[in-house]
Amino acid sequence: MEAQKAYQYKFTVVTPVYKVEEYLEETIESVLNQTIGFEENIQMILVNDGSPDRSEEICLKYQKQYPDNIIYLKKENGGVSSARNESFPHIQGKYVNFLDSDDKWAADAFEIIYPFFEKNQNKTDVVGARKRFFEGRNDYHHLDYKFETTKVVYLQTQYDYVQLDVTSSFVKAEVLKRHRFCTELKYGEDSAFINEVLLEKCTLGLVCEALHYYRKRKNETSALQNELKSDSYYVNSPKYYHKALIEKSLEQYKTVPEFIQYAVMYDLGWRIRKDIRSYVTDDRAESYKKHIQEILQYIEERVIMNQRIMYKDAMIYALSLKYDRDIRKEIIYDMGKLLFHNIELLNLSQTSNIIILTSMEVKDQTVCLEGRVNTWLPEEDYEIYTEVKGKRSPLSCFDLKEFDKMGLDGVCHKGRGFRLEIPVGKKEWDLTFSIWYRNIYRKKVRFAFDSTIPLNDEETSYYYQNFCLIRKDKKRLICKHMGRRERLEYEKAYQSTLARTGRKNLIPFRKWYMLLKELKKKEIWLAADNLSQCQESPVPAVQYLSEKRKAGTRMYFVSEKSCPAVKEAGKYGKVLAYGSFRHKILFLLSDKIIVSGKHKDDMDVFGEQGTYMKDLYQFETVFLE
Template sequence: MNKLFSVIIVYKDTHKYISESIESVINQNFSLDKVEIILVNDKSSDNSKEIADFYQERYPNMIKSVESLGIGISAGKNTGLSYATGKYVNFLDSDDLLQSEVFSSVKNFFEKNSECKLAAIPMVMFENNRDPHMLNKKFTYSRIIDIRDEPQSIQLSTASAFINRDAISENFNESISIGEDTFFLTNLICETGSYGIVADTYYLYRKRIDNSSALQNTYENDEYYTRFFDIVIKGLYKKYRESDYSDYVENVIGYNLQWPLRKQNYPSTIDKEVIDDFYSSALKILMTFKTLEPIKNMKYISYHQKEYLLRLYNEVHGKKYRLLTFENDIILLNGDSKVDSISKLTVLPIMIEYVDESLVLIFRMASKFRNEDIEKINFYATYKGKKIKPSIKKDRVTKLLGHTVKYYWDFIFKIPQDKIEGNSNFIFYGSYNGVTKKIGLFKKDITREISRKTKLEYSKKILKVIKKNPEKNIERNIEKESIIAPKKIFEKKQTEKEPFIRRVLSKIKRIVIK
């Protein structure tokens, strides 16, 4: 009887998982005489081959155990294809699983969409991570996707795809062992301009607890930055740049490039020159995309990494960034679009503490303003009506593969202890080109926090005086101990909420204050 499905499983040293993968096919709610499994050994050094041979002996009419005719995952998949007799081919990874209704759902889909050459199913992670796969958003309902209408709906895995055998005109590229699916599927999908999605079943993708899978270690492999980039990224870019499917291919490229670019530092196992060449070439390709959308669709780089790429793209395409004043505000424009403004800015208080007789306040800023903009704007605060200039330093940075793209700025204010008053307002400002604007303080009431910290600081000093004079209920002349407490700091003893301060005040009969 002719087979409907050929499941090709290429394995290498996966003896812990391969039985479970095979069983997930055998246990389908589907007629097994319409299914074949081709187990391809890619030079395993463990007992995976013995497991494969065992299943062949147990299911001789269903399972073939064969040796790869080459080296690497691509050669293994091509070997499997040479044995496949089914109408539809799937490349199940040797540590993953198929949900029990996969074959039934895929068969029903192809019967309703006979012209479709490829159908994909959603991927759900398991073991170390139970999240849906990041490309599952397109699986809202089963349908045919026209990639010209939905260029962001990319499909990159042959493991979660079922392909009409007759539609495969070219084998996997055996010169690459990373991204072979991306290259193979993108070319295949671009031949027809469409593919199907089946939303009512799913593929189980194992995220190993020990992070030992090939995919989980991809970006520590220099092949990614050399052969994969040259053959897959550059190859697809050049081939489809002027085609009707360029938007789809640019989304494929953007998705693949975001993973190495999101790394803060260079992989220590790879030569810096290789990484630098990759970085400059990757940026060059991204900057020549037809639209911004593939960069906007990068969901797994940080906010500031994406802002940097978008800014570069806009500048390359003639939309310059300008810092200017407008309608009593300080704004950053990109072309005619507002990027950020001082009026919308907030800073985060990360420290309010006494250090060496001074109150130190540190605020951190992360905004869309460029590093050079921060250096042009005059930042200061007012306290008791007097202007205080901060010292400004660069704190941590955001990087793209070791290249700094954004600084986080710390603004450090110091106020001498004898200048502190409990009810004086602390206000943060930014000023540029004659315009001054108040800056929001994120979450905290700074004036109240200054008062609280000051009470604590004085209470600690008072407690030291008390410990030197253990007699009870005697008057304390705090001035003689060189502690000058501003009047409004301690005048409401009975309503004090801070337990430590309340305890200290309860020990004092009278405080001499100025």
């Protein structure tokens, strides 16, 4: 109870401010609107880090409105770490959150966090909330798997439940006396800080009901490129983040706890996949690579292989960096498993994505397939074979540069693509793939579909085009010449699957499509952009159709509400209500879909359920830049 009386507020929120006039008010308002009660329970410290825009004006406006709760500090520009450190002498809350100036909190977050922290304050010094992206993305952070339940995690046993940022964390004010943000760091400063705090008790509170919103800006590409050109990225981060955490661990425990290994490896997992020689000199790149290899000596093999976010090829590359040699040459085969130092790298009998089909089309009574080989195995160690109509043939591959796997020295695993053209014929046939590994293992393998393939994982899924029906059965791709009436039996089975799996709402669209497809006589062009959300003038799709329209073509536009663009579009075609039944039917019947590049991710009017309708998508897509 004595400790409780020492704090004027339940929470202090520290927000560094620099060039954020566009977002700052939204951030501050998310704190003011906390249901726990701002004036009674929350202190906010706004630290102006020499911002040249209107940020100071915004800070002063709120400080004047809440003089007892909001402290405004101003300093010369020194970076986010120095700005946060500036706030420490002024903190009067029991629990502290370092909120970035373009992020925000759900309204009830603090009200949820407080009783949990009070109940568990003797167990942990840090509590984390769920982290959801907004603006540029609309999903949860990669580490969201931690939040299946609200609990206190013991990091010595659950070492993959790491915390890597402070903006979605709450820290006890009392522990801040022993810690400061490292001002030498521009990248990873919050992860270095929070993990240094976590080292004290090796526990972490997780509250799945509290939600933090992390703004993922749409224009981050240039910032990333600037980061890769910065000396701080190559020198300071390895020294003051990775090495500092390792040295602190050794000082406290004489070993590096696995959760620290995991946190450092999480960051390295992103770093080792960048071809840094495109950004810095060879000498700088070589020095940086040696730093990475030194750090990897403190990370155990199983911690590398248990990374949840890293792809397997990156794990193999990390092991090769650790030992400064290509460890793939030392793999041992044992009953279908590929082992390195007795760690399973791959189970050939269970893998399902060595072969990925990326394109499927039937034209001129020929099934045309494209795909890629998705494996980190050395090319000389394996061979892929196809078998069609009882005839086995080696798969002929070509370089597919867009799928090259990059490392610190450039390409570490080459992308490999293939094309197959198989006559349909009158009899049913199937296609299978098999892998032959070092001439000691031969077995058919499952294959996977890219999202563009018009099949899904449902057992009754099929694709019908030009009197050819294609479906998948475990390790086989089955093809059969088929008339429309026989096709309806497969459609009936698929609709039954949709009804059984909770997608009954899609069935009417499929039934109407089957009927109207037979009656359709004219081409249909559909501009997929929602006119009411288009800011350009003229609207690109309207301009395209006004220039490219041809006689006999039926043209349609879509809009949620009336707007100037609707009137203009009406000169060239009909305007449908966006998302309406008619919109969805005409989407399926279209011969051409026109969409601007910025809206291409929203093109599919069926949204996530489009996965179960895409076998009907037989339109040409025109992307307008």
